[in-house]
Amino acid sequence: MIIFNFIGIGMVAIGFGVAFGIGSLLGLTAEGPLMMIAGPLLLVLDLGYRAKKQPPNWFHPRSGGHLFWLPVWIWGLIWSALGLVYVLRGGST
Numbered sequence: 001m002i003i004f005n006f007i008g009i010g011m012v013a014i015g016f017g018v019a020f021g022i023g024s025l026l027g028l029t030a031e032g033p034l035m036m037i038a039g040p041l042l043l044v045l046d047l048g049y050r051a052k053k054q055p056p057n058w059f060h061p062r063s064g065g066h067l068f069w070l071p072v073w074i075w076g077l078i079w080s081a082l083g084l085v086y087v088l089r090g091g092s093t
Contacts, residue, residue: 007049008065011072015041035083042076 019038023029050056050064050073057063058071065072 003069004067005061005065008046008067008072011042011045011049011065012067012075015039015045015076030086032083032086035079036087037083039076039078039080039083042079043073044076046072046076 015038016034018041019034022037023034026033028034046064047058050058050071053063058073061069061071067075
C-alpha cells in the first residue's frame with residue numbers, strides 16, 4: 001500500500017526548503033515560523049498543480065501531491081495552523 005507519491009515528497013521538500021532558507025535569512029529557526037512559511041507554500045504548490053489538471057480534482061492522489069492519504073494542500077493547512085499555535089504559545093525563538 002502506497003501512502004505517498006513523489007510529487008508530494010517533492011512539494012514538501014521544496015516548501016520546507018524554501019521556508020528554511022527564508023527563516024535562515026530572517027533569523028527564524030524555530031519550527032513555528034517555519035511551519036507558517038511552509039504551510040501556505042504547500043497550499044499554493046499543490047492547489048496550483050491540481051488546478052492545471054483537466055478536470056481539476058482537489059482530493060484524488062493522482063491529481064497532485066499526497067502524503068499519508070491526504071492531499072498536500074491539506075497538510076499545508078494543518079502545518080499553517082500548527083505553526084500559528086506554536087508562535088502564539090511562545091515557541092518562536
